[in-house]
Structure formats: C-alpha cells, structure tokens
Amino acid sequence: MTPKQTPALEVVKACCRALDDKKAGDLAVLDVGRQSSITDYLVVASATSEPHLRALGIELEKVLDAAGVRIVGSERVQASGWLVIDAFDVMFHLFLAPVRERYALERLWRDAVEVPVAPLLGLAPAKPARKPKAAGGAKPKAKAPVKRAAAKTTPAKKAAPKAAKAVAKPKAAKPRAPKG
Numbered sequence: 346m347t348p349k350q351t352p353a354l355e356v357v358k359a360c361c362r363a364l365d366d367k368k369a370g371d372l373a374v375l376d377v378g379r380q381s382s383i384t385d386y387l388v389v390a391s392a393t394s395e396p397h398l399r400a401l402g403i404e405l406e407k408v409l410d411a412a413g414v415r416i417v418g419s420e421r422v423q424a425s426g427w428l429v430i431d432a433f434d435v436m437f438h439l440f441l442a443p444v445r446e447r448y449a450l451e452r453l454w455r456d457a458v459e460v461p462v463a464p465l466l467g468l469a470p471a472k473p474a475r476k477p478k479a480a481g482g483a484k485p486k487a488k489a490p491v492k493r494a495a496a497k498t499t500p501a502k503k504a505a506p507k508a509a510k511a512v513a514k515p516k517a518a519k520p521r522a523p524k525g
Contacts, residue, residue, distance in 0.1 A: 351385075352434070353386060356409070356432065356435050357386050357435055357465060358465045360408050360435070360437065361388065361462060361466060362465075362467070363408045364405070365466050367400060367404050368393075368397070369391065369392065370392070371390065371391045371442075371445070373389045373390070373451055374386060374459070374465065375387040375389070375451070375458070375460065376457055376458040377457040379457075380456055385434045386436070386460070387436050387450065389450055390437075390438075391439075392439055392441055395424060395426070398439055398440075398441060399428075401428070401439050402419075402428045402439060406430070414432050416430060417433050419431070426440060427439070
C-alpha cells in the first residue's frame with residue numbers, strides 16, 4: 346500500500362534520499378499516524394560510527410532547513426549511539442547498529458504501516474525472483490558454483506611453465522603393496 350502524498354511524506358522522501366546519499370544503513374519508514382498523536386512518520390536508520398551518526402544528523406538538519414521545516418527538538422547524548430530529530434510530522438531516529446538492535450523501535454511500532462523505501466528513493470521496487478520450473482514436478486537442479494576468472498598473465502609468464510614441463514623428467518610410478 347502506497348501512502349497518500351502529503352507534505353509530511355514529501356519531507357520523508359527528501360530526507361530519505363539525503364540519508365541514502367550519506368550511506369545510512371537499514372533505512373525504514375513507519376507510518377504511525379494512526380497509532381501516535383505526536384507524529385505521522387518515524388524514519389529509522391543506522392550509522393556505522395559516531396562520526397557517521399553526527400554527519401547524518403547534520404545532513405538531515407540541512408535538508409529540513411532547505412525544505413522550510415522547523416525542527417521542534419533534537420536530542421543526542423554524547424557517545425550514546427542514538428540521535429533523535431523531531432520535525433513535528435516526522436521524527437527521525439538514527440542509531441549505531443547495536444543500539445538500534447537493543448531498542449528495536451520497529452518491533453515497538455509493529456502495528457504501524459511500513460512504507461516501502463525504494464519508491465521514496467526513486468527506485469523501482471524489487472521484483473521477487475522467479476524460480477525455474479523443472480519438468481515432471483521435480484526440484485530444479487542446483488547450479489554449479491561459478492569459477493573465478495584466472496589471473497591475467499603475460500605471454501612470457503605463460504610460456505615459462507610450458508618450457509619447464511617439457512624439460513622435466515616424468516616420475517616413475519611407485520609399486521603398491523598388495524592389500525591384505
């Protein structure tokens with residue numbers, strides 16, 4: 346289900362694009378308008394480090410300012426791994442991965458509608474992979490593992506092993522002891 350286009354959703358789109366450009370991980374958007382009286386959307390993302398977390402927060406503030414959106418509040422305890430930016434209709438929660446797992450906001454708001462992120466970023470939604478059908482109802486055979494390409498060598502390097510093989514004497518086969 347695609348949410349109805351609203352000014353708040355336009356803010357979400359712009360901010361999600363900015364977060365994606367700054368390499369935020371595991372971007373999630375929750376429509377909490379029916380569950381919450383204080384905001385319509387929660388945007389949750391992960392940062393890889395404290396400096397990355399700060400950079401994501403600064404980028405969000407720039408995008409919100411450029412869109413004319415007033416930031417109601419911002420909260421970050423130094424080295425906590427969690428940054429909250431409240432833009433009234435949209436609330437942003439940026440985490441370091443272990444902190445995000447600990448607080449699990451997506452589970453806390455499990456009754457909310459999850460908004461697909463790909464369309465917000467201007468990407469086509471991923472199509473589910475089709476499984477090949479095998480004849481007679483049998484399971485399809487597993488594909489053989491892909492071999493890595495051999496390292497490129499110069500013609501001189503290729504010729505050297507061949508010349509060495511031509512000069513090398515064949516080894517005599519060792520006699521085997523009878524099994525008993």
